Amino acid sequence: xxxTIEVNGVKNDVDAEGDTPLLWVLRDILNMxxxxxxxxxxxxxxxxxxxxxxxxxxxxxxxxxxxxMRITTIEGIGETAIGKxxxxxxxxxxxxxCGYCQGGQIMSATALLTxxxxxxxxxIDAGMxxxxxxxxxxxxxxxxxxxxxxxxxx
Amino acid sequence: MATSPxxxxxxxxxxxxxxxxxxTASLAAGGGILFAATFPSLRDLAMAAGSDAGMVTLFARIxxxxxxxxxxxxxxxxxxxxxxxxxxxxxxxxVAWKDVVIEMADYQGGKMGGxxxxxxxxxxxxxxxxxxxxxxxxxxxxxxxxAKWGVPASECSTSDGVVSHVASRRSLTYGLLAxxxxxxxxxxxxxxxxxxxxxxxxxxxxxxDPDKARIVKGEQQFGIDVKVPGMKYAVYQKGPxxxxxxxxxxxxxxxxxxxxxxxxxxxxxxxxxxxxPGTPGLGIDDxxxxxxxxxxxxxxxxxxxxxxxxxxxxxxxxxxxxxxxFDAKAKELFSQPPQGQVRVDGDPDGALKEAAKLVHATxxxxxxxxxxxxxxxxxxxxxxxxxxxxxxxxxxxPGRAGVAKLLDIDPNxxxxxxxxCGGGFGRRLANDYMIEAAAISKEINGxxxxxxxREDEMQHDFYRxxxxxxxTAGLSKEGRLEVWDNHFVGFARNEYFAGLAVxxxxxxxxxxxxxxxxxxxxxxxxxxxxPLRAPGDNAHAWVFQSFLDEVAHATGxxxxxxxxxxxxxxxxxxxxxxxxxxxxxxxxTARMIAVIERVRENSNWTSRRNLPAxxxxxxxxxxxHVGYVAQIHQVAVTADGTVTPQTIWVAVxxxxxxxxxxxxxxxxxxxxxxxxxxxxxxxxxFENGRVQQSNYDNYNLLRNxxxxxxxxxxxxxxxxxxxxxxxxxxxxxxxxxxxIFAASGRRVRxxxxxxxxxxx
Numbered sequence: 001x002x003x004t005i006e007v008n009g010v011k012n013d014v015d016a017e018g019d020t021p022l023l024w025v026l027r028d029i030l031n032m033x034x035x036x037x038x039x040x041x042x043x044x045x046x047x048x049x050x051x052x053x054x055x056x057x058x059x060x061x062x063x064x065x066x067x068x069m070r071i072t073t074i075e076g077i078g079e080t081a082i083g084k085x086x087x088x089x090x091x092x093x094x095x096x097x098c099g100y101c102q103g104g105q106i107m108s109a110t111a112l113l114t115x116x117x118x119x120x121x122x123x124i125d126a127g128m129x130x131x132x133x134x135x136x137x138x139x140x141x142x143x144x145x146x147x148x149x150x151x152x153x154x
Numbered sequence: 155m156a157t158s159p160x161x162x163x164x165x166x167x168x169x170x171x172x173x174x175x176x177x178t179a180s181l182a183a184g185g186g187i188l189f190a191a192t193f194p195s196l197r198d199l200a201m202a203a204g205s206d207a208g209m210v211t212l213f214a215r216i217x218x219x220x221x222x223x224x225x226x227x228x229x230x231x232x233x234x235x236x237x238x239x240x241x242x243x244x245x246x247x248x249v250a251w252k253d254v255v256i257e258m259a260d261y262q263g264g265k266m267g268g269x270x271x272x273x274x275x276x277x278x279x280x281x282x283x284x285x286x287x288x289x290x291x292x293x294x295x296x297x298x299x300x301a302k303w304g305v306p307a308s309e310c311s312t313s314d315g316v317v318s319h320v321a322s323r324r325s326l327t328y329g330l331l332a333x334x335x336x337x338x339x340x341x342x343x344x345x346x347x348x349x350x351x352x353x354x355x356x357x358x359x360x361x362x363d364p365d366k367a368r369i370v371k372g373e374q375q376f377g378i379d380v381k382v383p384g385m386k387y388a389v390y391q392k393g394p395x396x397x398x399x400x401x402x403x404x405x406x407x408x409x410x411x412x413x414x415x416x417x418x419x420x421x422x423x424x425x426x427x428x429x430x431p432g433t434p435g436l437g438i439d440d441x442x443x444x445x446x447x448x449x450x451x452x453x454x455x456x457x458x459x460x461x462x463x464x465x466x467x468x469x470x471x472x473x474x475x476x477x478x479x480f481d482a483k484a485k486e487l488f489s490q491p492p493q494g495q496v497r498v499d500g501d502p503d504g505a506l507k508e509a510a511k512l513v514h515a516t517x518x519x520x521x522x523x524x525x526x527x528x529x530x531x532x533x534x535x536x537x538x539x540x541x542x543x544x545x546x547x548x549x550x551x552p553g554r555a556g557v558a559k560l561l562d563i564d565p566n567x568x569x570x571x572x573x574x575c576g577g578g579f580g581r582r583l584a585n586d587y588m589i590e591a592a593a594i595s596k597e598i599n600g601x602x603x604x605x606x607x608r609e610d611e612m613q614h615d616f617y618r619x620x621x622x623x624x625x626t627a628g629l630s631k632e633g634r635l636e637v638w639d640n641h642f643v644g645f646a647r648n649e650y651f652a653g654l655a656v657x658x659x660x661x662x663x664x665x666x667x668x669x670x671x672x673x674x675x676x677x678x679x680x681x682x683x684x685p686l687r688a689p690g691d692n693a694h695a696w697v698f699q700s701f702l703d704e705v706a707h708a709t710g711x712x713x714x715x716x717x718x719x720x721x722x723x724x725x726x727x728x729x730x731x732x733x734x735x736x737x738x739x740x741x742x743t744a745r746m747i748a749v750i751e752r753v754r755e756n757s758n759w760t761s762r763r764n765l766p767a768x769x770x771x772x773x774x775x776x777x778x779h780v781g782y783v784a785q786i787h788q789v790a791v792t793a794d795g796t797v798t799p800q801t802i803w804v805a806v807x808x809x810x811x812x813x814x815x816x817x818x819x820x821x822x823x824x825x826x827x828x829x830x831x832x833x834x835x836x837x838x839x840f841e842n843g844r845v846q847q848s849n850y851d852n853y854n855l856l857r858n859x860x861x862x863x864x865x866x867x868x869x870x871x872x873x874x875x876x877x878x879x880x881x882x883x884x885x886x887x888x889x890x891x892x893x894i895f896a897a898s899g900r901r902v903r904x905x906x907x908x909x910x911x912x913x914x
Binding site for chain 1: 230231232233234360362365366367369370371372373374375376378379381387412452453454525526527528529574575576577578579605607608816817820823824825826827828831849850851855856857858859861863864
């Protein structure tokens with residue numbers, strides 16, 4: 001079956017079964033490997049992408065359901081004003097350790113800051129609860145989000 | 155992408171037992187100079203990690219344009235070694251960090267030593283060798299300039315990759331001197347002049363790993379991202395019980411499924427689990443487990459086909475293993491005399507009879523899994539008796555040996571590219587994924603990527619073994635700790651305990667108490683185990699530091715004063731006559747006391763009585779991987795048993811320099827989060843020989859909301875720097891649990907802690 005999906009503003013024709021999770025379409029068919037596989041059941045957040053601007057777990061989104069959505073991945077989030085700032089702050093604060101989960105963390109943080117420009121601690125708790133960092137970079141993730149939120153005030 | 159410059163592959167192999175150290179220099183391909191520094195590695199000689207006992211060797215190249223390329227020898231699992239080791243070399247070479255390019259070396263088959271990352275050993279084992287190598291390189295470049303100018307080398311100086319002769323106002327870049335320098339005689343590494351440490355420009359300044367600029371954009375390659383032309387994808391279904399063998403399976407049905415090209419059974423090799431003391435290596439069997447391989451055009455095709463796979467397994471003799479059975483066996487063993495003894499000082503049995511007061515408690519902790527975020531994977535390409543491998547491994551040497559053995563080929567016909575790992579925590583010291591990929595690639599005679607599902611990862615780990623401690627302390631009338639008696643029940647295969655399961659004979663407080671006993675009994679088991687961050691200490695520190703807190707409370711003394719009292723006791727007893735007796739070789743009591751006093755001061759511990767109700771502080775300290783750590787946790791516990799960590803203070807002594815401060819802080823915080831995560835939620839349990847956990851929905855890792863602010867204080871002492879991947883983990887769990895006790899009056903004696911256990 002052939003489907004057309006829009007990823008980072010580019011339309012791609014994909015020949016795959018409709019129930020193929022978007023994660024595997026991105027990684028193995030479109031060769032966009034920034035979106036990572038962690039659990040396959042929507043628990044870890046490593047595969048987070050944006051669908052129409054909302055953070056979703058691409059391991060839980062079948063190809064056929066993604067057809068009419070605007071998909072943005074970690075490779076494309078730098079094209080948005082907030083995504084670019086998040087990436088830059090992530091680097092300035094040296095947020096990652098191993099780095100494997102960080103694409104997903106950045107996608108969730110960008111969605112959070114887009115929705116809630118000045119997030120409080122509780123907003124960060126809720127907005128980032130779906131993303132596990134096994135290395136334990138949580139303190140710097142929180143610091144980066146807070147700094148970006150405070151920057152909104154100036 | 156990993157790089158294998160031809161320069162590296164032509165370097166001669168060194169005898170592993172040579173004690174000589176040397177730096178060789180040669181003309182690099184494309185001009186410039188190539189350095190190769192060779193040192194005996196004490197660690198490799200001591201551990202002989204299963205195969206490549208050898209030399210630490212560093213390769214670096216200076217191009218004519220002045221770019222310094224340093225080949226990082228050890229794998230990057232997020233611990234920062236890929237940056238830290240080149241920083242040390244670049245400092246003494248005296249180049250500007252902006253001119254340094256780091257490339258991950260491929261596995262060099264022993265020519266670069268074991269190239270393994272583990273045991274917090276990368277920094278201490280490479281500190282002096284890399285400094286000497288850098289200094290020797292600098293000396294050669296100075297000599298080249300001095301010869302060119304006809305001036306004494308002693309009149310030349312260097313800075314940021316330039317040699318200068320101030321009197322004649324001449325200077326030349328390293329790049330321009332490189333070719334001349336490559337023809338000079340090699341300095342004696344034992345005699346090179348090192349920099350005055352107070353002039354360090356790179357060491358001690360935070361350097362962000364260049365990979366991270368790619369990580370934030372999703373451009374960094376991890377093992378799972380490797381793709382080679384013509385590659386197919388595989389899942390590999392192993393048995394529900396460890397080492398089960400395939401009797402039959404519906405292979406034809408699976409082969410007919412969409413996208414599937416091959417389905418076949420692989421026979422496992424018998425697993426070696428008996429590890430007699432003194433055996434080299436880590437007690438991990440890198441052999442192939444029996445199972446069914448499904449090869450397909452995409453991983454999803456293979457994974458989807460697996461859902462229809464039906465296998466009739468021969469489950470072997472171990473399908474009865476269960477956590478309930480283990481718990482019952484431990485209880486039974488506690489009611490019997492211990493089977494063996496690790497250490498007995500003084501007369502513990504007599505002292506227990508004479509004690510004015512006894513404190514008794516039983517502690518237990520579960521098996522836990524490494525659960526790195528990147529599931530195990532490996533790309534292998536077998537062709538004509540040669541294998542090329544791309545693997546996220548922490549420990550390539552034993553992997554190569556395992557592949558060579560399984561496929562019956564010469565190890566020199568195996569190339570291993572080490573790809574950045576999505577977390578390690580000890581899991582990637584094993585190479586089972588590599589063995590599987592090589593076996594499947596040979597079977598299909600083409601390139602393959604094997605990728606484990608999270609369920610494979612959770613159910614086929616080399617787990618941190620569980621354990622049980624039955625502890626009794628005896629106090630004198632004055633509240634002095636006179637006797638410590640521990641009956642440890644742990645997991646063993648025949649007469650041998652699982653590696654690192656048994657507390658070290660010198661683990662604190664051994665040697666600090668007059669009458670001391672550590673005796674043991676064994677529970678037979680068939681579960682694969684292996685090192686997990688701060689192996690051994692990650693469980694034992696929780697038991698000992700928690701029980702010491704209990705004992706301190708029983709004496710009515712401040713828990714910190716109580717432990718300081720033990721450490722300062724000038725005459726704790728005779729020991730058992732075997733050195734070193736206290737904590738381990740190299741332990742210095744004064745350094746431990748210093749971190750304890752510092753954390754006490756920083757946390758305002760002595761004013762803790764003023765904290766609100768149901769809020770408390772807990773203290774713990776431990777010496778692990780030669781790092782000194784003391785920490786204090788403050789938590790609140792609500793009536794429903796919910797624990798909220800509020801603040802953590804930690805004091806650390808790992809010597810004179812923190813090589814890369816940003817990463818050092820990462821390692822401290824990461825270790826503490828890891829320990830807290832183990833305390834709060836991690837457990838692997840067994841029923842009918844099967845692991846009952848399968849994924850992150852039932853194996854709980856800590857999430858962002860539980861992480862409190864942490865105040866980290868490094869105490870710089872006049873000792874060579876040591877590693878930070880592990881030292882802060884062990885004391886995190888008891889500090890947390892002791893805080894829970896202070897806040898709630900509930901003592902946590904079984905991990906992981908449960909809310910119901912803490913309800914008031």
